[in-house]
Amino acid sequence: RPQEPCFMAKGKNNSVFNVPQNYLVDKYKPAATQIVNRFGEDAGEKINVSRISLPPLGEILDLKRNENFSLFLPKHRRIAGRLIDIFLGMRNVEELLSCAVYARDRVNPYMFNYCLSVALLHRPDTQDIDLPSFISSFPDKYLDSQVLGEVREQATIVPDGSRTPIEIPKDYTASDLEEEHRLAYFREDLGINLHHWHWHLVYPFEAARAVVDKNRRGELFYYMHQQIIARYNFERLSNDLKRVDRLVELKNPIKEAYFPKLDSLVSSRAWPARVANQTLSNIRRETDQITQDIDDLIRWRDRILEAIHMGVIRNEQGQEIPLTENEGIDILGNIMESSILSPNRAYYGDMHNMGHVLISYIHDPDHRHLETFGVMGDSATAMRDPIFYRWHAFVDYIFQQFKNTLPTYTPQQLSFSGVTVQNIEIETPKGRPNQINTFWQQSDVDLSRGMDFQPRGSVLVRFTHLQHRNFNYKITVNNTGGNKQGTCRIFIAPKFDERGNPWTFRDQKNMFVELDKFTVNLKKGANAINRSSTDSSVTIPFERTFRNLDNQRPTGGDDLAQFNFCGCGWPQHMLIPKGKAEGYACQLFVMISDYEGDKINQTTEGTCNDAGSYCGIKDKLYPDRRSMGYPFDRLPRQGVSTLQEFLTSNMRIRDVNIQFENRTFKPRQIN
Numbered sequence: 001r002p003q004e005p006c007f008m009a010k011g012k013n014n015s016v017f018n019v020p021q022n023y024l025v026d027k028y029k030p031a032a033t034q035i036v037n038r039f040g041e042d043a044g045e046k047i048n049v050s051r052i053s054l055p056p057l058g059e060i061l062d063l064k065r066n067e068n069f070s071l072f073l074p075k076h077r078r079i080a081g082r083l084i085d086i087f088l089g090m091r092n093v094e095e096l097l098s099c100a101v102y103a104r105d106r107v108n109p110y111m112f113n114y115c116l117s118v119a120l121l122h123r124p125d126t127q128d129i130d131l132p133s134f135i136s137s138f139p140d141k142y143l144d145s146q147v148l149g150e151v152r153e154q155a156t157i158v159p160d161g162s163r164t165p166i167e168i169p170k171d172y173t174a175s176d177l178e179e180e181h182r183l184a185y186f187r188e189d190l191g192i193n194l195h196h197w198h199w200h201l202v203y204p205f206e207a208a209r210a211v212v213d214k215n216r217r218g219e220l221f222y223y224m225h226q227q228i229i230a231r232y233n234f235e236r237l238s239n240d241l242k243r244v245d246r247l248v249e250l251k252n253p254i255k256e257a258y259f260p261k262l263d264s265l266v267s268s269r270a271w272p273a274r275v276a277n278q279t280l281s282n283i284r285r286e287t288d289q290i291t292q293d294i295d296d297l298i299r300w301r302d303r304i305l306e307a308i309h310m311g312v313i314r315n316e317q318g319q320e321i322p323l324t325e326n327e328g329i330d331i332l333g334n335i336m337e338s339s340i341l342s343p344n345r346a347y348y349g350d351m352h353n354m355g356h357v358l359i360s361y362i363h364d365p366d367h368r369h370l371e372t373f374g375v376m377g378d379s380a381t382a383m384r385d386p387i388f389y390r391w392h393a394f395v396d397y398i399f400q401q402f403k404n405t406l407p408t409y410t411p412q413q414l415s416f417s418g419v420t421v422q423n424i425e426i427e428t429p430k431g432r433p434n435q436i437n438t439f440w441q442q443s444d445v446d447l448s449r450g451m452d453f454q455p456r457g458s459v460l461v462r463f464t465h466l467q468h469r470n471f472n473y474k475i476t477v478n479n480t481g482g483n484k485q486g487t488c489r490i491f492i493a494p495k496f497d498e499r500g501n502p503w504t505f506r507d508q509k510n511m512f513v514e515l516d517k518f519t520v521n522l523k524k525g526a527n528a529i530n531r532s533s534t535d536s537s538v539t540i541p542f543e544r545t546f547r548n549l550d551n552q553r554p555t556g557g558d559d560l561a562q563f564n565f566c567g568c569g570w571p572q573h574m575l576i577p578k579g580k581a582e583g584y585a586c587q588l589f590v591m592i593s594d595y596e597g598d599k600i601n602q603t604t605e606g607t608c609n610d611a612g613s614y615c616g617i618k619d620k621l622y623p624d625r626r627s628m629g630y631p632f633d634r635l636p637r638q639g640v641s642t643l644q645e646f647l648t649s650n651m652r653i654r655d656v657n658i659q660f661e662n663r664t665f666k667p668r669q670i671n
């Protein structure tokens with residue numbers, strides 16, 4: 001197809017796009033030929049972009065290119081939804097490419113990246129196209145702005161090949177005077193923040209219904225965030241801090257401060273900070289088309305609590321829908337978040353999202369200072385801020401109120417006839433039995449994709465993160481019956497509370513962190529189950545969290561399909577909480593549940609299927625029929641007050657110790 005003089009943009013493998021001239025934004029048109037020459041010189045592959053009849057972008061362009069983009073803002077959500085629909089509506093990949101190239105230089109870059117990512121994840125014809133790691137597209141959302149300055153400097157001065165990694169200090173957002181800073185390694189972990197971004201990318205709360213309406217997505221919103229709070233509390237106890245206080249009084253000063261030290265490369269502005277003891281205000285920001293009172297949130301909370309205690313919600317038509325034992329939590333998740341699946345957004349509101357918004361505008365509620373939102377306004381950055389956990393502890397508290405109304409599990413429901421877990425052990429090669437070792441590790445990640453400099457070449461940034469030694473679970477199960485299948489569920493929790501006292505079951509159940517879940521085949525007699533910590537159904541491997549497509553692109557087929565969707569998954573390096581230098585007493589819990597009650601009839605092969613616990617499986621049903629968090633998702637039956645009393649013979653606990661060594665191991669290179 002003949003092409004006019006074209007504009008070129010650099011892609012991977014040094015590729016360039018041949019673009020029809022009318023696709024250029026006006027300011028580049030006079031310089032089209034020079035631009036072609038500049039970018040075309042060392043081009044490897046040339047990709048022709050066809051001319052199509054382009055859809056009007058209209059309101060999508062209201063968000064300027066140098067503004068920040070937040071999915072929590074209703075207006076941004078709405079226009080992002082439009083752009084997603086445009087991308088999804090393209091008839092084939094060729095048209096999608098044309099449309100994306102046309103939109104790229106006009107639309108806000110954060111929004112463009114988000115919408116195109118959602119479209120690529122959901123179009124049937126783009127399943128073999130991989131998404132670049134978000135950190136390499138937008139390093140500014142993850143890294144100290146000073147480091148980005150150094151990256152630019154090094155890229156300009158030092159030739160590729162002679163560059164040395166730029167080290168990010170482990171402590172850069174605060175000092176030890178601030179006790180919350182003890183948790184910075186968790187809150188600011190690159191992998192955790194990437195997981196959270198991906199989770200919300202896979203489970204958007206507003207877009208075409210077919211995109212939003214995934215199996216049990218409301219319940220997964222509850223469970224994935226419940227596990228974040230459980231993990232955070234585990235880390236807090238490991239650092240001699242008490243469990244996080246939920247944000248109850250929305251009108252009282254918020255004692256936690258946070259200074260993110262991030263600069264947006266898109267807006268060339270610093271992300272706003274929050275000083276200690278700031279107070280939320282009603283917000284009224286005309287440019288963002290948002291007016292929201294704190295009292296609205298309080299009203300929504302009370303209506304939701306009323307629905308929980310009445311056991312029914314009222315939909316928009318005024319009909320009552322019962323909150324049932326199995327599906328109630330899914331409805332409630334969609335109401336609380338809220339998503340477009342909420343049966344009555346007008347009445348139950350948009351509580352969790354608006355909490356993010358109110359908090360993120362605490363510093364400029366009426367836009368008089370022309371400031372944008374803080375880190376709580378973006379799912380890529382929200383988990384950095386201590387207030388995220390206080391807000392989500394509050395959200396989780398409401399979910400737990402619902403769970404507390406459900407019938408408790410009876411011993412008959414929990415047990416598995418003829419199956420006894422006889423022994424469980426943790427084994428680390430050359431390590432002590434039932435001890436897990438944690439330490440600091442450094443790793444390098446290449447940031448060159450997200451930085452605008454010439455000539456290119458990799459620039460490595462070296463960061464320090466928590467890590468643990470890989471270990472194995474060794475589980476012995478006796479089966480007095482014939483061949484059968486079970487689901488092995490593995491959790492861990494601290495053995496004692498903040499005061500050093502043993503837990504009551506009703507408190508400890510919320511502390512259990514899921515480590516793994518997998519199907520086992522049991523034969524008659526003794527069965528030895530061996531499982532590596534690296535096979536966890538919760539995590540994705542380090543390389544996938546940080547993948548850089550320039551160098552790590554798989555060759556095709558199943559590898560590529562696996563590689564695609566699945567930036568969602570808890571980072572493997574954060575599987576195990578930090579523990580303590582003197583050792584930290586924990587309880588490992590293993591249950592073999594009856595597969596007949598767990599089974600979902602589907603195949604899970606070929607798709608990204610290895611981090612199902614928190615992320616589900618792409619285009620499939622959630623791979624476990626039980627309530628998420630089972631068996632710790634409900635209050636215990638009458639008469640049970642401790643974990644020991646809760647156990648049936650198909651469950652077992654074992655004391656394990658998490659031994660933290662305050663030593664930093666040298667880097668491995670990611671790409």
Ligand code: CUO
Binds near residue numbers: 225352356379392
């Ligand atoms: Cu993931 Cu509040 O939902 O951030």
